[in-house]
Amino acid sequence: MIxxxxxxxxxxxxxxxxxxxxxxxxxxxxxxxxxxxxxxxTEPHLGYIHRSIEKMCESLSYRQFVYVTSRMDYLSSxxxxxxxxxxxxxxxxxxxxxxxxxxxxxMDELTRVASHELxxxxxxxxxxxxxxFFHSFRERETITDIMEETCxxxxxxxxxxxxxxxxxxxxxxxxxxxxFVTLFKSKFHEYNxxxxxNIIFQNRMKGVGFxxxxxxxxxGCTGPVARGSGVKSDIRKLYPYEVYNKxxxxxxxxxxxxxxxxxxxxxxxxxxxxxxxxxxxxxxxEGEFQAKTKAVLKLPKGEFYQRVETARGELGVYIVSEGxxxxxxxxxxxxxxxxxxxxPQMVKGSKIGDLVATMGTLDLVIxxxxx
Amino acid sequence: MKSxxxxxxxxxxxxxHHKEIITEQYPDNRATLKMADRFRGEVVMIHDExxxxxxxxxxxxxxxxxxxxxxxxNKFEVNAExxxxxxxxxxxxxxxxxxxxxxxIVACPTDTIKMEPNFEHxxxxxxxxxxxxxxxxxxxxxxxx
Numbered sequence: 001m002i003x004x005x006x007x008x009x010x011x012x013x014x015x016x017x018x019x020x021x022x023x024x025x026x027x028x029x030x031x032x033x034x035x036x037x038x039x040x041x042t043e044p045h046l047g048y049i050h051r052s053i054e055k056m057c058e059s060l061s062y063r064q065f066v067y068v069t070s071r072m073d074y075l076s077s078x079x080x081x082x083x084x085x086x087x088x089x090x091x092x093x094x095x096x097x098x099x100x101x102x103x104x105x106x107m108d109e110l111t112r113v114a115s116h117e118l119x120x121x122x123x124x125x126x127x128x129x130x131x132x133f134f135h136s137f138r139e140r141e142t143i144t145d146i147m148e149e150t151c152x153x154x155x156x157x158x159x160x161x162x163x164x165x166x167x168x169x170x171x172x173x174x175x176x177x178x179x180f181v182t183l184f185k186s187k188f189h190e191y192n193x194x195x196x197x198n199i200i201f202q203n204r205m206k207g208v209g210f211x212x213x214x215x216x217x218x219x220g221c222t223g224p225v226a227r228g229s230g231v232k233s234d235i236r237k238l239y240p241y242e243v244y245n246k247x248x249x250x251x252x253x254x255x256x257x258x259x260x261x262x263x264x265x266x267x268x269x270x271x272x273x274x275x276x277x278x279x280x281x282x283x284x285x286e287g288e289f290q291a292k293t294k295a296v297l298k299l300p301k302g303e304f305y306q307r308v309e310t311a312r313g314e315l316g317v318y319i320v321s322e323g324x325x326x327x328x329x330x331x332x333x334x335x336x337x338x339x340x341x342x343x344p345q346m347v348k349g350s351k352i353g354d355l356v357a358t359m360g361t362l363d364l365v366i367x368x369x370x371x
Numbered sequence: 372m373k374s375x376x377x378x379x380x381x382x383x384x385x386x387x388h389h390k391e392i393i394t395e396q397y398p399d400n401r402a403t404l405k406m407a408d409r410f411r412g413e414v415v416m417i418h419d420e421x422x423x424x425x426x427x428x429x430x431x432x433x434x435x436x437x438x439x440x441x442x443x444x445n446k447f448e449v450n451a452e453x454x455x456x457x458x459x460x461x462x463x464x465x466x467x468x469x470x471x472x473x474x475x476i477v478a479c480p481t482d483t484i485k486m487e488p489n490f491e492h493x494x495x496x497x498x499x500x501x502x503x504x505x506x507x508x509x510x511x512x513x514x515x516x
Contacts, residue, residue: 064437067472131382138393145407152409152486158472166473167409190381197374295478 008033012040019048023126023356026366028340030355037351042344046370053371057330062088062162062297065327070156072334073368075115078107079310081160083317086241087306088162091299091321099287100164101242106280107151107159108308109273110177113184114143115311115363116266116273123263123360124195127204132195139187142180146173162297164290177281181274188271196267205260209346209358212257219345220338223313224269225362228262230255235309249276262361298325312336312363336368406488411471414441414464415487416504423512424505425483428459432475432484440469458511466492467500481515 005014018029027048033041053072057065066084070077082104089096121136144154150170151159159166195201211221216229226233234251236244252268254261299321307316313335320329339362347355385391397404406412418424428445446460476484484504494500 060437063435063474067437067470067474141393148410149407150409152407152411152473153471156470158474161477166477170407170409193377194381195378198378199372199374 005031011035017355023359024366025122025364028364028366028369032352032355034352037353039347039350039352039355042347042355044340044343048370049367050370051367054330054332058327061325062299062327065330066161067156067158069332070158071367072332072371073310073312073315073336073365074155075118075365076111076310076312077155077157078104078111078160079308080315081158082108083306083308083310083315085160085162086308087304087317087319088297088299090306091302091304091319092162092293092297094163094291094293096164096242096291097288098243098285100289100291102280102284103165103169103289104160105242105244105247106177106277106284107147107157107165109276109280110143110146110180112273112311113270113277114140116270117143119266119311119360119363120191120195123363124201126356126360127201129195129198129201132191135187135190135194139180139184142176142183146176146180149173149176163293164288168289169284174281174284177277181278181281184270184274191267196263202260204354204357205258205263205361206256207258208350208354209259209262209361210257211342211346215342215345216257219342221313221342222335222338223309223311224252224262224265225313225339225342227252227265228254228361229257233314235307235314239307241306241308243280247276247279259357259361266363296325298323299327307333310335312365312368313339332371334368334371336362336364336366340364340369406490408488409486410488410490411473411486412489413466413471413487413492414469414475414484414504416462416484416506417482418506418509419512422506422509424509425481425512425515426459426462426505427481427511427515428457429480431478431480435474435478437472437474438468438470440465441475459505462504464502464504465500466502467497 005016007013013034015032015034016029017032018024019027029045029048031043031045032039053068056068066081069080069084072080117136117140121133124132147157148154150173151157211229213229213231216226216231222233230253232251237251249272252265252272254265301321301323304319305316307314315335316333318331319327322328343359343362346358416424416426428443430443433441433443442463443459444461445457447455448458450456473486476486
C-alpha cells in the first residue's frame with residue numbers, strides 16, 4: 001500500500017525519496033517516515049523499471065533468452081549470461097571445453113573488477129567526493145576496451161552463450177589484460193589514499209547502517225552485503241562452478257557489519273579478482289571455445305537450477321521445461337532484491353544523510369531489482 | 372588532517388601531470404577514432420566487387436533474431452536450366468529494434484552478414500533506421516547453396 005504523503009497523526013513527516021533522485025542510482029522510490037531528520041520507517045516501492053523479463057523469456061528460445069539477462073544487472077552482464085548458459089547446459093548435459101570455461105571465468109572476474117570500480121566511484125560521489133569517480137573510470141575504461149575488442153560490446157555483452165562463448169579471444173587479449181593488471185596494481189594505492197583513509201569518509205561510514213549476521217541471513221542478503229556482516233556466502237567457494245575449485249583465492253570476510261565493512265569487502269574483492277585473473281591469464285588451455293550443440297536446443301522435461309556469484313551476490317536461475325524449445329517458466333533470484341529488503345532495517349533510527357551512505361554500500365542496480 | 376593531505380596530494384599530482392589524462396575528445400577526434408573490429412554497431416551484408424552476395428534467403432537469421440529485427444522477402448528466379456530457384460528479393464533490417472546480440476551473425480550458414488563498428492546512428496526520422504541490406508541489382512554468388 002502506498003502511504004499518504006504529508007504529516008501523520010504522531011507528527012511524523014512522510015516524504016518521497018525518488019523515483020527520480022540522484023542518490024538512488026535509478027528509479028527506486030523510498031517512502032520515508034521522518035521525525036525531523038531521523039528515519040522512523042523506510043518503505044521501498046518498486047515497479048518503475050519493470051520490463052517483465054521473466055515473462056519475455058518464456059517466449060524466447062534457449063539461445064535467445066540469454067541476451068535479455070544482460071539487461072537485468074547490466075554491470076555484471078557476463079555473470080548473468082553465465083548463469084543462464086550454465087542452467088541450459090545442465091539441462092542438455094553438455095560438457096564445456098576447458099578453454100571456454102577459463103575464458104568465462106576470466107570475463108567474470110574482469111567484470112567484477114569493473115563493477116566494483118564503478119561502485120567505488122559512484123559511492124564516493126554519493127558522499128560528495130567527485131574526483132574518485134574519474135579515477136575509477138580510468139581503470140574501468142581499460143576493461144571495457146578489452147571487452148569491446150573480444151566481445152564486441154561494452155556493457156550488454158551477450159558473449160557467454162549456451163555451449164561455450166560466442167567467439168574466440170582476440171589475439172591481443174592476453175597482452176591487454178596483463179597491461180591492465182599492471183595498471184591496476186600501480187594505481188590501487190590511490191583508492192586507499194583518496195577515499196579509504198580519509199577521515200571524513202571514515203566518520204561517515206563507521207558504525208552507520210549496521211546489519212547483524214542474523215539479519216543478513218534472515219533477509220537473504222548475499223554477496224558483499226552478507227560478507228560485510230561476516231556471513232560466508234561466496235558461491236564460488238560454497239558451490240564452485242567451472243574452474244573455480246582449482247583456483248587459489250580467499251573469500252573476503254569482514255565482521256563489522258557496518259557500511260565501512262561492506263566497503264572494505266568490495267575493495268579487497270577487487271584484489272582477489274586480480275589474483276584469479278593473474279592465475280588464469282597465462283594458463284588458457286588450447287582447444288575449442290564452443291561445444292558441439294544442436295542448432296535448436298530442447299531441454300528435457302523437468303526443473304533446472306543454477307546459481308552464480310555476480311558482483312552483487314547470488315544470482316539464481318530456475319527453469320521449468322516442458323520439453324519444448326522455449327522454457328515453460330523462468331525465475332531469477334536476483335541479489336539486489338534481497339539486499340534492498342534489508343535497507344529499512346539498516347537505516348532505522350539513523351539520519352537522512354546516512355541513508356545515502358548506506359544505500360551506496362548496498363550497490364543497488366535498480367533494473368536487477370525490478371527485472 | 373594527514374589523511375586529507377594525502378588525498379590532496381593525488382589530486383595535485385594529476386593537476387600537474389596532464390599527460391596521464393585519458394579523456395577522448397569526441398567528436399573532435401572523429402577522424403582518428405577507431406572502434407574495435409568486433410564492435411557490434413549494425414548488421415551489414417557483405418557484397419563483393421561484382422555486387423554479389425552469398426545470401427540464399429534461408430531465413431536462419433530471421434528465426435534466430437529475438438526481436439523481429441530482420442524480415443526476409445523471397446522471390447523465385449528461373450535459372451538457365453529453366454528451374455525455379457528461391458532467392459532474396461529484399462533483406463529488411465530494422466536497426467531501431469536491434470539489440471546487437473550477434474545471434475543472426477552466428478546463425479548465418481553462408482557468413483553473408485556481419486557486424487560493422489559504426490555507432491553513429493542518430494537520424495531525424497525513425498523510418499530512416501529501417502534499412503534494406505542487399506544492394507540494388509545485386510545477385511547471389513555462383514555456387515552458393
